[in-house]
Amino acid sequence: MSTSAPPSARLRLAIPSDGAMYEPTLAFLAACGMAVSRPNARRYVGSIPAVEGVEVMFQRARDITGHMEAANAHAGFVGYDDFQERRVEGGDTEIVLQDLGFGRCELVAAVPEAWVDVESMADLADLAVEFRESGRELRIATKAQRLARRFLFSHGVNYFSMPQVSGALEAAPAMGHADIIIDVTATGATLRENRLKRLVDGVVIRSEGCFVVNLRALAAAPAALEAAREIVERVEAHRRAEGYLRVTANIEGASEAAVAAKVLERGEAAGLRGPTVSPVFTADGGSWHAVTVLAHRANLTAIVDHFRAIGGASVTISEAGYVFGQESGAYRRLLAAMERRCGS
Template identity: 35%
Template sequence: MPTDRKDESQDPKSFILAVPSKGRLEEKSAEIFSKAGLPLLRDGARGYQGEMAGNGSVKVEYVSAGDTAARLAEGSAHMGITGEDLLREEIADFDSAIHLVSPLGFGQADVVVAIPDGWVDVTTMNDLADVAAEFRARHGRRLRVATKYTHLTTDFFARHGADDCELVQSFGATEGAPSSGAAEAIVDITSTGATLAANNLRIPNDGIILKSEAQLAASLKANWSDKARAAAKFILTRLEAYQIAKKQIKVCLRSTPNMGAANMRPPEIEQLQSNYGAKLVDISTGATDQGSSYTFILPVNQQAAFMDDMIGNQLFAIGEVSKPDFLYFQRCEMLERLLGRLV
């Protein structure tokens, strides 16, 4: 007898991962998991079920972005990928229900307040609050703000004292509301601002409500059995190793016997870590006629300065740089943060 999805998620043998079912978000989700050594195997090009290679306890379900938020909110999925804007808008008890595991580097967009270009005296949210108060006094009604993001907008406007604004639910092209007369201002999501500009709208200086992107999020309401926690460890150790490696390089430096590097002491290494964020991961001291080698991991953007210092100042004779695909460390911070939220 088949079970419903709620019962399925409570099965200690199951770990439910909800991913986008179509479009760019689906493609980018599949790509990042594949690069992290966690390829997703979908049951057909349009199937709604799948699995994760290498771990039979992970069940992949392909759902819409909005459904992912709902699944995480109710605890019928352990983890899922969707935009942070949807999570914060649609989950009323966000702080107690959701843990943001990791931003994924795609799906970037901002939830913003947008006002007509003609409002030349309105540059901040305080200005907008003043205009709304004057509008209400003059017209006997509140200034209308069209949006799909009613919860985010309500909280943001309340923080800025814009109490004389009325939210109007938008079901279509929100950016067209001011020109059509349906509202005086809007709150919408934008990635480039081009659509706002095309509709003669602009963002106040402090009008960004949320800088959103695709997030790997975990439900704090799911059944986190030992098996589910083991699946989370399987996923997060690999994902973190991949994400760390994207931002780091490995540098192997070799010295000759007459170079100072052969006698490098801990204080000098600590200084390197302070200057360049370099982490010493290996020391090899050769025979007296061969010198020594030191292997460091450091941020990609520090490579040039680090090598100039090490080679240019003749501390080392040879420097080899490589780009690791994965960097594993004893502690997985993603996993530790998640486990710290689970009770």
């Protein structure tokens, strides 16, 4: 159990305690078989009973990258956008698993709907010059100043100021605090409600949840590294399983080998590794065998059709849950990155 490891040997895992990433991160971990146990909502530490030696630290989403950089946490789940905004490039933190399929959003540039003449970043660059010439300054409200600044410069928007805006960014133009915003949006609904529109080429970055580690901190803590390996493997197995279904059918045949041969007449019916064939003991003494394959979702119909064609009965489909590979690619990459960063 997670309490058996001494505190110093545990993996300190930071996960968001607020905002749009909180619920999706917990749901994702649960789906990976790593439900987080939090004694109560006011406590900021928790555990993952399924993985030994993990101390979960609930942190404000925008603080996680900083905690990772400072090695206060060994590892964490964080939005890709947030990580890119706050990380130290070439520092100790590294993304191990990316595009985890939760917390999807985009950081976009949006202008008032009333600006019917502004559709693209080129318009915005042009407008910034126009503002400048008339003694005004284009004010851009954003919470991701570093990403926004780079994006604006790369599109030739050189003259602007970034006023400090706390609270809801999308209200800033209507309140008169800013002219345009660069903000995170999942569906665009909030933008529309605030009479803002996205620029056609205004996507600064697309983001999903990712798993990041502090290489140096992990290199110094073998027990934490082991816990990180387990998390990586479980996440990978879950992600891999999303592509697969377990297809089971009863097929009549003289022997296991004969049934297998019939199944393998079609290549894709082999599934991930080949069929598992085992005898079914029936009351009437018929020669039935249970056949199970791990099928890729895309091949499902073809496999079911084939099973029927070779006399398959009672075909059942179930979710695979987890599919572990022989070796974790992400973990191998983590070790390689650690080697590069910290030496052996």
